[in-house]
Amino acid sequence: MTQSVVVQVGQCGNQVGCRFWDLALREHAAVNQKGIYDEALSSFFRNVDTRSGGNGPAIYKGKICSLKARALLIDMEEGVVNEILQGPLRDVFDSKQLITDVSGSGNNWAVGHKIYGCQYRENIVEKLRKTAEHCDCLQCFFIIHSMGGGTGSGLGTFVLNLLEEEFPEVYRFVTSVYPSGEDDVITSPYNSVLAMKELNEHADCVLPIENESLFEIVNKIHQMINSGKLGSTVKQNSLVTSSAGRAKTLQEKPFDAMNNIIANLLLNMTSSARFEGSLNMDLNEISMNLVPFPRLHYLVSSLTPLYTLADVNVPSRRLDQMFSDAFSRDHQLIQADPKHSLYLACALLVRGNVQVSDLRRNIERLTFTIICK
Template sequence: MTQSVVVQVGQCGNQIGCRFWDLALREHAHVNKKGLYDEALSSFFRNVDSRKHDGGACSVGGRIQYLKARAVLVDMEEGVVNEILQGPLREVFDSTQLLTDVSGSGNNWAAGHMTYGSDYREQIVDKLRTAAEHCDCLQSFFLIHSMGGGTGSGLGTRVLSLLEEEFPDVCRIVTAIYPSAEDDVITSPYNSVLAMRELTEHADCVLPVENQSLVDIVDKINHMSHGGKPGAAIKRDSTIISGLGGLSGTERPFDAMNNIVANLLLNITSSARFEGSLNMDLNEIAMNLVPFPRLHYLVPSLTPLYTLADVSVPPRRLDQMFSDAFSKDHQLIRADPKHSLYLACALMVRGNVQVSDLRRNIERLKPSLPFVSWNQEGWKTGMCSVPPVGHSHSLLALANSTCVKPTFMELRDRFTKLYRKKAHLHHYLHVDGMEQSVFSEAISSLSSLIEEYHHLDASKSRLVPDAPRLSIAR
């Protein structure tokens, strides 16, 4: 059995990570009624009770005792990590695998990447090595961080480069949360573009998620739950829309957004955590979906995004779930996948879904989803028999397509508006090791990436069959 390690960096990364562990424990407790430590649990948890190595753990209050998450938690402000340690998940995390400071990175990529990255390098490497040594067969690292702040973008991408140095053969899958255009961090375009260069150079796969897309989804769910059709209200305890993510206190607006990203992680890891007739190895994601090293941004979409309260309401047809996965409303970035070119696509299904259902829907969707000419059959599929708690089935689609281009272009435009005026630049240039050339290299890297997607889009017109020619009777 293979294992994976989750590395949570910054406030956003730790809040999402905490919600992932909370929901993962619920899923395992739902399936593993006796609370025995088994192979499914070992993929993301380790058993630390020496008395129970052969017998396993026991379930108490819906959670399984003696488990420690295969996780490393890093933040240069201690608030969120302290909150986690005072909440219901405090026993799940190994206190020796936490690293905090008190001052924060001041929304400055350079402070996170260069100052804290250098000051804490050895401690971070030590914790990563310890997490790896606890694995029998380490398969992948999941790195979770935001792009707009200083610690998430700066230290998060420094951790990414350390993972490549220390574990070059282990797959690095990054979940990166991109800021919205109205982000309250004025320097977020700088931080995001500087981080983008690191993601492009050092990650195997990046799952980009936009804050604005999450806001739109949560608003839509809230509208349905309050003003929807009679009998079709949203469940209050839906795993998507509620829950504190293992944190104490009242629910905050971004908790529901974090839940959606946590569900993305639950779905992508389900094949590693549970049995399935067609399980997808995590390494297969990069192997099958990334034909060019730099073009490794996989746009995620999730369906369903909510659970109906009234069980008498007939469930949406299975085929609708597949259609929803390719609609604008279910993308975790603001994109229209049907107006882009696909390099490859993965469908990761959970629950009571047959292979015939999967094949039928792929054939049905193919005509509306243009693929590159050299990869017309570029579909990767995975089937896990265990559905998310509260659902009969679910689907995660990961699309390597040119629909990410508008997001990257908008980010470049916001960067350029600041950079043209050299606004706030001095905050970065005062950091030891930071030079203005780093900005130039970062924007050049992003422009090059956009250009690669642009060339692919330009080739789409060549996919249209030649128009029929007039035939001359002989």
Template structure:
């Protein structure tokens, strides 16, 4: 059995990560009624002997064991990590795998990447190594961070570089939360573009998620739950409803947004945590979806978002789930992949879905999806038998698609507006080791990435009726 380690950096990364662990425990408890430590649990949890029976406890050979998350938590402010340690998941995290400071990065990529990155380098490497040593067969690192703040963007990408240095052969999948255009951090365009260069150079796969898309989805969920369609009410046990995500205190406005990202992580890790007739190895994501090393930004879409399916799923509703996965309303960035070029696509299905239904829906949808001419059969599929709690089935689609280009263009424009005026630049240049060349090189890297997507877009051609039939990737 392979294991993976989750690395949470910054306020956003730790809040999303905490919600992931909360929901993951809930899924395992739903399946593992006797609370026994098994192979499924070992993929993301290890067990240590305990005298207490707190949240996350299980039984091994008649003894109470405490599950410990295979996680490293890093933040340069204490608030969120302290909140986690006071919440219901406090026993799930190993205190030796936490790293905090008190002053924060001041929304400054340079402070996070250079100052804290240098100060805490050895401690971070030590914690990463210890997490890896607890794994029998380390398969993947999942890094969760935001792009707009200082710690998430700066220290988060510094940790990514350390992962590549220390574990060059272990897959690095990054979930990056991009700020909205109305972000209240004025320097977020600087932080995001500086971080983008690191993501492009050091990640194997990046799952970009936009705050504005999360806001839009949460608003739609609220609309559905307020009785617009009585049959579409969101039930209390739905995984899209926030239950404070394992944190203490009152629910916050962004908790529901964090839940959606946590559900993305639940789905992408499901085949590593549970059995399935067509399970997808995490390493296969990069192998099958990234034909060019720099173009590794995979657009995620998640369904169902608004309704809980019946136990016996009618074919029509199952087909609708596949159609929704390619609808812009279900994308976690504001993009419409059906009007852009696909380089590859993965469908990760959970629940009681037949392989024949999977094949049939791909055949049904494929003619409407413009694939690059040399990879028109570029599909990867995964089928995990265990659905999310409260659902009978779910689907995560990961599209390597040129539709990310407008998001990157908008980010470049926001960066350029600030940089032309040299606004706030002095805050960065006062940081030891930071030079103006960091900005010009980051902008050049982003411009080059956009140009690569643009070049592919220019090759887009219509699919013809005699396109070769799909051959399922395995």
């Protein structure tokens, strides 16, 4: 099995990344009941013997000792990373895999890209190499960042350039969070445009996610819950409403619910890289099929079931409805409307116990009713 490394940059990148690791750990814990470090776990985690003060060798087979995320955490402010290091996930991150500064990039792409980029170049390369050394077959780098913040957009795209220079053969998959129209960061449109140019040139595949879409989805979920329309109760540890995996705070942070949606998307997208399965296909193989021309590498993503992420007692969706939902705007994580335009290619990743005949029937149905319309 191959391995992937996650590079999370800036406040947004680290907050989203943290939720991803939390969900991935829970999913592996649910599947891996015996506590054995197996191939599936090795795709995103290392197993380390921490008895020698954290410097113990990696253990390749046998019992799980201490799992370390194959991740590099970068932020030019220390607040978010420090918070992660004080939270329940603190042991999952290797203290040698963090790069922080104090003052941040002041929402300025150029400060992140040009100033911190030059200043931290060697440090970043060294840590990337170290992470890569721990992999038998490194296949993919996942960058998570915001387009609006100085560090996320500027330093995030600087790291993307470095990855292309240092690891040209390793696939670069970028999850970029786009600012909403009412963003507090006044420079976010400029940062986004400057970062887009870098994404065009240096990423293999980009998953743009708009905060506006996430906001609408979360609002809709809260409306559903508050209206009691579903006659439902919300489970305490529901994925959208919980702060599980983070240090307990009195108040939920504003982005928590939104980040859970992104983390769920990443969790599902990486599932074929994290688990073996006869029908599984590598993520880079899937996205390669979706990219007809190297620069046309932006994907429109959608997620279903989405509203059940709140763990309300929504009647289980029929499979056919889920296939239709995947093409509805309510389930898209970006505000584009592809139905007014053209789908160049689509990929449907299905998880769970589904018959191949049902898949075939739905693909045929969608090809005629939705995609060709």
